[in-house]
Amino acid sequence: MKDRTLALSGVFQATELVRQAGWHGTWSGFAATACLQSLFILEPESTGEIYGGAQRVKLGVETLLAILQGESRYADSLRYAVGLLQVERKFRRSAALQQTVGRGLEEIARVGEGLAQHERDDLQAGQISALYTDTISRLAPRIVVNGKPQYLKNQRTVDWVRTLLLAGLRSAMLWHQLGGGRFELMFGRKTLIREAQALLMN
Numbered sequence: 001m002k003d004r005t006l007a008l009s010g011v012f013q014a015t016e017l018v019r020q021a022g023w024h025g026t027w028s029g030f031a032a033t034a035c036l037q038s039l040f041i042l043e044p045e046s047t048g049e050i051y052g053g054a055q056r057v058k059l060g061v062e063t064l065l066a067i068l069q070g071e072s073r074y075a076d077s078l079r080y081a082v083g084l085l086q087v088e089r090k091f092r093r094s095a096a097l098q099q100t101v102g103r104g105l106e107e108i109a110r111v112g113e114g115l116a117q118h119e120r121d122d123l124q125a126g127q128i129s130a131l132y133t134d135t136i137s138r139l140a141p142r143i144v145v146n147g148k149p150q151y152l153k154n155q156r157t158v159d160w161v162r163t164l165l166l167a168g169l170r171s172a173m174l175w176h177q178l179g180g181g182r183f184e185l186m187f188g189r190k191t192l193i194r195e196a197q198a199l200l201m202n
Helices: 002-024 029-038 047-051 054-068 072-092 095-109 117-134 155-177 182-187 189-201
Strands: none
Touching: 002 029, 002 047, 002 054, 002 072, 002 155, 002 189, 029 047, 029 054, 029 117, 029 155, 047 054, 054 072, 054 189, 072 095, 072 155, 095 117, 117 155, 182 189
């Protein structure tokens, strides 16, 4: 259950960062880097290893907890998460698409070695954005991001939004692989709250 909560927090960390990017044009770099790097851990030893430890998904745990407790200011984050869980079901059924994305990520993981961390992150985000456009964006439902036009027209912001959505999709797949489903989201709220609170105390 802890691993499932961590995976679901990974979804909400990505979608909360998308919300921040759309409305504010800025986002938590620490949390975004954790999302980006999770895309390159293709054969993890544990769920925690995907995110580099529970501390690196703290924003996601806090967002999940706030949504479970009914805070309305995270409505966009919730909507994006619901969309990603729907897209994940389509993605899961397409072995060819999974292979294309997997191969693309393996190549992008090697890009920018020797650059400063923030430069490498931006370079990789640009390439992941192109990969997302060629693959995931063709699946329905298409996720429409709300925000201010001046931010959503900025190429760096767009690249990071797409990167974060792909990271959210990766976490949604993990949530499913660990046995998470709609029933748990609807009826397992108290357990998820308890697990999220425990993760924040670690």
